[in-house]
Amino acid sequence: MRKEVVLITGANGEIGHGLCTHLGIREDVLILALDIEELDEELIPYCHRFVQGDILDKMLLGRLVAEFEIRTIYHLASILSTRAEYNPEAAHRVNVEGTLNLLRLAIEQAEWQGRPVKFIYPSSIAAYGLPDLETKNRAGKVKEHEWLTPKTMYGCNKLYCEHLGRYYARHYRQLGAEGAAIKIDFRGLRFPGLISAFTTPAGGTSDYGPEMLHHAAQNIPYACFVRPDSILPFMVMPDTIKALVDLWAAPQENLDNLVYNVTSFSITAQQIAQMVKEAFPEAEISFEPDMRRQKIVDSWPGDLNDDAAKEDWDWSPDYDAMRAFEAYLVPNISERYQK
Numbered sequence: 001m002r003k004e005v006v007l008i009t010g011a012n013g014e015i016g017h018g019l020c021t022h023l024g025i026r027e028d029v030l031i032l033a034l035d036i037e038e039l040d041e042e043l044i045p046y047c048h049r050f051v052q053g054d055i056l057d058k059m060l061l062g063r064l065v066a067e068f069e070i071r072t073i074y075h076l077a078s079i080l081s082t083r084a085e086y087n088p089e090a091a092h093r094v095n096v097e098g099t100l101n102l103l104r105l106a107i108e109q110a111e112w113q114g115r116p117v118k119f120i121y122p123s124s125i126a127a128y129g130l131p132d133l134e135t136k137n138r139a140g141k142v143k144e145h146e147w148l149t150p151k152t153m154y155g156c157n158k159l160y161c162e163h164l165g166r167y168y169a170r171h172y173r174q175l176g177a178e179g180a181a182i183k184i185d186f187r188g189l190r191f192p193g194l195i196s197a198f199t200t201p202a203g204g205t206s207d208y209g210p211e212m213l214h215h216a217a218q219n220i221p222y223a224c225f226v227r228p229d230s231i232l233p234f235m236v237m238p239d240t241i242k243a244l245v246d247l248w249a250a251p252q253e254n255l256d257n258l259v260y261n262v263t264s265f266s267i268t269a270q271q272i273a274q275m276v277k278e279a280f281p282e283a284e285i286s287f288e289p290d291m292r293r294q295k296i297v298d299s300w301p302g303d304l305n306d307d308a309a310k311e312d313w314d315w316s317p318d319y320d321a322m323r324a325f326e327a328y329l330v331p332n333i334s335e336r337y338q339k
């Protein structure tokens with residue numbers, strides 16, 4: 001008998017940590033974790049099985065199909081926006097071909113199980129691309145169908161993979177001899193910048209938010225790479241996990257979209273610095289904008305319209321900026337670095 005598991009790719013990453021620790025304590029969930037790096041020791045107790053390997057390795061994915069009954073895939077593995085700009089073609093391979101391999105795996109599993117496999121996909125504010133700062137400031141809360149002209153390789157990859165998800169969910173092999181009776185249940189979220197108290201992101205462009213805080217808590221000076229007035233939507237890890245799990249649980253007939261915006265609070269870099277300094281008065285934060293990374297931030301929406309998520313699956317974040325800092329970030333980060 002194959003074991004019924006939830007596959008989490010990129011298990012070691014920022015969202016992976018949050019999701020493994022959240023789902024891993026549930027009696028009814030067995031996690032099959034996949035990551036290119038060795039699994040962090042602290043995640044081992046939460047995972048039923050860990051496989052170290054590359055999402056581009058089709059043989060490896062084939063072995064997983066043969067060995068496990070995969071009911072849900074959280075496909076988190078990805079190369080983030082800043083890192084992707086240093087090697088765009090390599091990022092495309094991981095972000096697009098890797099996702100295609102996972103979609104293919106989902107289809108194989110669905111056909112074999114005779115029922116759709118749930119495919120939960122984190123997309124991003126990077127899927128948007130506003131032409132300039134003036135337009136960004138005028139645009140307000142951006143809706144799902146607006147400004148879909150990304151300026152980064154990562155944003156292009158995310159947007160295209162949303163399209164692939166729709167294709168595999170609704171149109172896969174539409175002219176094939178038997179068609180594809182069973183498709184996949186694709187559900188995507190466009191996340192804002194994310195902040196965790198327990199991990200720092202690697203290679204993103206919204207990283208100045210979490211970096212400011214984690215540096216301050218360790219007493220390390222930080223030079224923020226965007227202007228103080230730069231504004232982005234952000235969300236803390238507990239709300240990120242809530243969004244993933246709530247979207248997973250929503251009845252499919254309620255979902256009019258395949259991809260939903262979600263957000264918690266919009267905040268400027270200056271406001272983050274102020275809140276960090278209130279918590280860590282010794283913090284040394286300066287602003288040394290890198291105009292190239294600044295341009296990327298200026299092309300991302302300052303706020304997201306998440307009404308569709310609210311209407312279709314009752315999305316509502318638990319943390320505004322104040323509560324995020326006071327009840328989640330500051331206590332957990334302080335404890336973490338005191339150890």
Ligand code: SER
Nearest residue numbers: 080081124204205206
């Ligand atoms: N946080 C991501 C990045 O900065 C955006 O999804 O690349």
